[in-house]
Amino acid sequence: MKVLVAVKRVVDYNVKVRVKADHSGVDLANVKMSMNPFCEIAVEEAVRLKEKGVVTEIVAVSVGPTAAQEQLRTALALGADRAILVETNEELSSLAIAKSLKALVDKEQPQLVILGKQAIDSDNNQSGQMLAALTGYAQGTFASKVEVAGDKVNVTREIDGGLQTVALNLPAIVTTDLRLNEPRYASLPNIMKAKKKPLETLTPDALGVSTASTVKTLKVEAPAARSAGIKVKSVAELVEKLKNEAKVI
Amino acid sequence: MAVLVIAEHSNGALASATLNTVAAAQKIGGDIAVLVAGQNVAGAAEAAARIAGVAKVLVADNAAYVHQLPENVAPLIASIAGNFSYVLAPATTNGKNFLPRVAALLDVDQISEIIEVVSADTFKRPIYAGNAIATVQSSAAVKVITVRGTGFDAVAAEGGSAAVEAVSGPADAGKSAFVGEELAKSDRPELTAAKIVVSGGRGMGNGDNFSILYSLADKLGAAVGASRAAVDAGFVPNDMQVGQTGKIVAPQLYVAVGISGAIQHLAGMKDSKVIVAINKDEEAPIFQVADYGLVGDLFEAVPELQGAL
Numbered sequence: 001m002k003v004l005v006a007v008k009r010v011v012d013y014n015v016k017v018r019v020k021a022d023h024s025g026v027d028l029a030n031v032k033m034s035m036n037p038f039c040e041i042a043v044e045e046a047v048r049l050k051e052k053g054v055v056t057e058i059v060a061v062s063v064g065p066t067a068a069q070e071q072l073r074t075a076l077a078l079g080a081d082r083a084i085l086v087e088t089n090e091e092l093s094s095l096a097i098a099k100s101l102k103a104l105v106d107k108e109q110p111q112l113v114i115l116g117k118q119a120i121d122s123d124n125n126q127s128g129q130m131l132a133a134l135t136g137y138a139q140g141t142f143a144s145k146v147e148v149a150g151d152k153v154n155v156t157r158e159i160d161g162g163l164q165t166v167a168l169n170l171p172a173i174v175t176t177d178l179r180l181n182e183p184r185y186a187s188l189p190n191i192m193k194a195k196k197k198p199l200e201t202l203t204p205d206a207l208g209v210s211t212a213s214t215v216k217t218l219k220v221e222a223p224a225a226r227s228a229g230i231k232v233k234s235v236a237e238l239v240e241k242l243k244n245e246a247k248v249i
Numbered sequence: 250m251a252v253l254v255i256a257e258h259s260n261g262a263l264a265s266a267t268l269n270t271v272a273a274a275q276k277i278g279g280d281i282a283v284l285v286a287g288q289n290v291a292g293a294a295e296a297a298a299r300i301a302g303v304a305k306v307l308v309a310d311n312a313a314y315v316h317q318l319p320e321n322v323a324p325l326i327a328s329i330a331g332n333f334s335y336v337l338a339p340a341t342t343n344g345k346n347f348l349p350r351v352a353a354l355l356d357v358d359q360i361s362e363i364i365e366v367v368s369a370d371t372f373k374r375p376i377y378a379g380n381a382i383a384t385v386q387s388s389a390a391v392k393v394i395t396v397r398g399t400g401f402d403a404v405a406a407e408g409g410s411a412a413v414e415a416v417s418g419p420a421d422a423g424k425s426a427f428v429g430e431e432l433a434k435s436d437r438p439e440l441t442a443a444k445i446v447v448s449g450g451r452g453m454g455n456g457d458n459f460s461i462l463y464s465l466a467d468k469l470g471a472a473v474g475a476s477r478a479a480v481d482a483g484f485v486p487n488d489m490q491v492g493q494t495g496k497i498v499a500p501q502l503y504v505a506v507g508i509s510g511a512i513q514h515l516a517g518m519k520d521s522k523v524i525v526a527i528n529k530d531e532e533a534p535i536f537q538v539a540d541y542g543l544v545g546d547l548f549e550a551v552p553e554l555q556g557a558l
Contacts, residue, residue: 016512017377026381093358094349120493123376124361126349129319133353138320138424141346144487154428159342160441160496161259162432162488166318168425178477178494179487214389215358218371221382226519229540231531235553238525238543246523246540248445248502249469249558 001111001148001170002057003046006101007039007075009068010121019222026220035071038116040078040183041176045146046114047079048181054148057081059108063100065089069199076194077186083199086207093213094122096204098130103207105135110171112153117142117175128175138168142177250279250369254303255326255338255348258285261292265442266339268403271300273396274337275404276366280304283411284329286314286322294413301408308413313421317343320425323350325418330355330391340395340497348395357389362497364400378493378516398441399499399520433486437463440489443472445502448491448518449484450476452507452528452547456484461548462506465555474498474518476508492517507547510535527551 011017012032020027035043049055060075062068063086072083086100105113118125132139140146140155144163147154148170156165158177186194204211232238242249252274257264267283274281282305283297294308307329313321326347330336336351338344340362352359364382365373371386372394440446447466449459459473466473474491475484491498493516503521508514510526510533518524519538526539527550536542543550 011377013513017380019381026377095353095356095358098353118494121377123378123493124359125345126352126359126361129346129349130353130359132319133323133350136424139346139350141319142342157342158487159430160488162430162486164316164430165428166425167428169423179481213358215360215385215387217383217385219384220376221384223375223379223382223519226524226538226540229524229536229538229542231536231542231544235543235550235557238541239554239557241541242502242523242525246502248523 001055002059002108003049003055004105004108004110004113005042005046005058005060005075005080006113006115006127007043007060007062007071008036008116008119009033009062009064009071010036010119013037013120019220023219023221033067035074036116036119038118038176041178041180042114042116043075043078043080044181044183045176049148050079059084059110061086061101061104063088063092063097072199073194074186076197077191078184082197085199085201086204087201088204088211090211092211093215094124094126095130096209096211096213097127098134099209100204100207101127101131102134103209105131112171113173115173115175117177128173132173135173137172139173140166140168141175143174144177144179146174146180250334251332252277252279252281252335252337253329253333254281254283255336255344256283256285256293256297257339257341257343258287258290258293261289263293263296265403266341266398267297268300268406269398269401270337270339270396271302272401272404273363273366274335275302276401277335277369279334282307282333284309284326286317286325288312288315296406298411298413299407299409301405303409303411306411306413307416309416309418311417311420316427317347318425318427319347319350320422321419322347323354324422326351327354328418329416333391335392335394337394337396340397344395348393352393355391355393357391357393358387359393359395360385360387361395362397363394364397378512379519380512397497399497433488437466438470438472440472440474440491441496441498444500445469445471446474446491446498446500447471447504447506448474448476448508449479449506450508451478451482453479453484459485461551465551468555468558476514505535505539506551508535509533510538
């Protein structure tokens with residue numbers, strides 16, 4: 001079966017971001033960008049399903065700027081067969097992303113779509129669920145285990161109290177949690193080979209997708225800074241401070 | 250202007266996250282209705298009716314809504330949403346699972362994990378693992394929002410006397426089925442609601458060593474959390490993880506033991522009132538957010554701390 005994997009170009013998770021002085025957003029100029037960590041897990045899962053013989057073709061897709069081609073090439077180097085970029089310079093809402101992905105699902109007819117559970121920039125945790133709503137497919141979010149069995153996929157999900165397993169009819173949407181797998185690194189020969197794999201570029205317009213949003217960002221600020229604390233010398237001093245100064249025990 | 254709050258509940262009992270979400274609804278203003286969807290939920294519905302400030306409780310009692318499968322619950326909520334200007338759910342794994350599906354069915358954007366209501370259409374929410382706070386404005390006809398519990402003080406669980414009304418919605422969509430669940434058992438307070446949280450990181454060395462944190466936690470009446478490193482190393486189960494990808498906590502006192510303080514972890518606990526760090530590395534980033542830091546060996550400090558209480 002065919003799998004569609006959605007990947008997002010985001011600021012690298014190790015970067016400590018700074019808010020712009022004019023409060024219009026965070027400063028991403030000259031900052032290292034990478035594939036969103038949850039998307040890496042999504043690509044890895046697709047590749048493992050292919051290695052098990054369950055999957056025959058992996059299509060990596062991204063909605064974003066021209067530079068997102070880098071992240072698609074990374075996905076190709078990790079084992080995706082071809083890639084599609086829906087190119088836009090606007091910052092799209094999760095709903096607009098889901099609509100773009102829906103158009104690609106209509107075009108490609110995959111049996112499974114794997115996304116990360118959230119992108120570490122917007123921290124929305126919405127796109128997979130929205131895509132499931134738009135396609136009418138079942139959703140297995142926050143997956144820590146995915147097993148395809150016939151015309152169903154069993155997904156073990158990380159929930160607040162522990163783990164939950166659901167059986168979903170295929171086609172279905174799965175979003176990855178951290179513990180689903182350990183993503184591999186791309187080898188140099190595979191990075192070279194990935195340069196020759198096909199990468200198609202489309203636009204939201206060409207897909208007939210409206211990118212209008214009902215939400216706009218008015219301002220981005222730095223969070224309130226915590227006042228500097230003190231170092232205590234002993235456990236006795238710590239207990240004394242917690243009892244008499246902070247009054248929390 | 251009316252607000253629909255989706256109740257979080259399990260085994261017939263209402264979860265406390267619902268009370269924080271009602272608090273956010275009160276900040277928005279207007280009549281507040283609470284939807285309790287599930288099967289045999291009379292207990293949760295009665296509890297919802299007693300919440301101070303709730304005007305009406307809607308009960309959807311149907312086998313299709315057990316376990317809150319989003320394929321079934323989202324169409325139910327979407328079918329009711331037209332009568333409301335707002336649909337709010339707690340930002341629990343349940344709320345995060347079904348609410349974006351509701352928003353897409355309504356063809357509106359969702360606002361995730363608000364921490365403040367600025368005005369009826371403007372909200373604050375953290376982005377970039379809490380390293381920036383965005384103020385966002387919604388022009389949607391129905392504003393669909395998840396609420397970060399730690400951002401709002403819970404309303405009183407008693408004092409209200411809302412009318413309870415039965416509602417019905419779409420039947421089982423037949424797309425998904427619940428197979429089973431494996432819930433971690435714990436007698437300690439729930440992590441996201443605890444007043445004191447004691448967390449361990451990679452510095453704990455192994456899972457057995459967490460026993461010293463458990464006994465300290467029991468002495469303090471605290472919940473026990475963990476960093477991602479401790480979870481990934483298999484020391485403790487993943488539902489104990491505090492951080493951007495785990496749970497968000499904001500207790501009165503957070504004690505970080507053997508945790509370096511990566512950005513990802515800080516995102517889950519830096520709104521705690523008082524933070525204590527115990528770490529042998531005095532350069533650990535956790536000391537930059539800790540109100541009280543103790544540089545030392547946790548295996549000596551933790552038992553000593555327990556003894557001193």
